[in-house]
Amino acid sequence: MNIKLGVSTWLWTSPFTTESVNLFPKIKSMGYEAVEIPIEYPELIDGKQVRDALLSEGLVPISCGAFGPTRDLTHDDPSVHDVCFDYLRRCFELSNVIGATFVAGPMYSAVGKVRMLPPDGRKRDWERAVVNLGKVCQMASDHGMAIALEPLNRFESDMVNTAEDVVRLANDINHPAARVMLDSFHMSLEERNPEAAIVHAGEKLIHMQVSENYRGVPGTGQTPWQLIRRGLERINYNGVVSIESFTPEVKELAGAVCIWKHLAPSQDGFASDGYKFLSQLFEVQNS
Template identity: 30%
Template sequence: MSTNPLGVHALVFAGGTTPDDMSVIIDQTRDAGYDILELSLHDATSLDVADARTKLEAAGLGIVCSRGLAFAADVSSDDPEVVARGAKLLQDSLQITYDLGGTHFTGALYSALGKYGHQLSSAGRANVVATLKDLAVEAQAKGMTLGLEICNRYETNVINTAADALRLADDIGHDNVVIHLDTYHMNIEEDDLVRPVHLVGDRLGYVHIGENHRGYLGSGHLDFTAFFHALADIDYTGPITFESFSSAVVSPTLSNDLAIWRNLWNDGPALARHALAFMSAQIEAGHGA
């Protein structure tokens, strides 16, 4: 049996976060056999937090929240007003995660989610560090962990590799800031799927499993055998969450940010069941069981 809590992204099941959407998402996450639901907070204005928490608890599910920022609310900006708006979004999102019963808030917490037309400035990086230092203190007071999700060059100019993320985490300087690896992004930016895992080691706190095209696991070219063996090498026992997107399920905001232009699958529940079996088998094989 897996020692890792296994999760699935809400966009496998529904695009919104209204009470009706959350009922569908939570029921299907539970029915597929997962331990955790990951919810992006891009559509948080539609979310009834108290209702969602009640439904999560009734289903016996853990919750992880994630988000990136917007260019008008970007903590990597040189503009203090833009940085302040980004910091407020992060604080609000941390509070929502806490109110949902979550202990992990992760994602591109350090920048907008989109293609930048310029390099990150030294002032912008300093703004990231200062903002996330403050957020880490707030999170610590709530008993919460922040994840730095490493995203590819088309989605951020702040951190693209595990080495980048470790340097940023060192500069933030708080133990409750962990590294979040994602195989989809690693496929674009890293030399392979093994060395970054070994490099991060015990600072790895969250993992996204996604194919190179973010469709069915095993239908692309990623070497998941090597990746899961690397996780076993470092005795990683944290959450592992399946992330997949298709134009069959569209978020009012996030789908465009992530360039979800084509239909990689139609049946979210079937996809989710397949992914759970795939990840469970990989974990078992990785441990030589």
């Protein structure tokens, strides 16, 4: 197992813009080798400048998508699908420039879309996701990339909540670009055993996000970290483990993820303490 540690710029700011590269030297100085770049608005990001800043600091980029009501591949209106296809195309193009190898996120539906659907409604949405994500996979493949599908907890999605759900979705898509990411926060709500969930994802797992069960600093809550480590060891995971949490200072983002207060004395302290814990957990050697 060879793990690199990363952190999302959402810990400090939103949306990510070209100017957000000012965070990179600080992230590198803390010991991180990778940075998650949330692509909320591709038009705000100059890919070449971001690539140069990444290279300057020696950071590996991870591209993450953002999927609100206007980017919903299971919407009843096909024109909304077209908006999402166009957005993802721009994500792939930007990711190519900055050097990312996949785009991650819950791109099967809009975040926060939770309904009590009858079985035929669920079947319809699932089949719609499979068809549309098949198109996205072909788009990703055309750019030499993959997608990493993320399960969300039941309060954020009524479609894909567990590793079993997301592996079934990837299998139904049946395209080599259809891969998986897991997030320990969502797992803490949905999985009976995080080790078994990681093992079930197996070779499809290409990205891992972490935070505490309350979205706080890793190592300060109830997350069963040894089970997560053991699961990653069992599949010989050789990717990035990245902290994803958020700042309450950006009101729109904080409202979307229901973070109403600071989860650490400072966001820099959050990142620094999180790195220390994870580097010990995974025995990461700072290069």
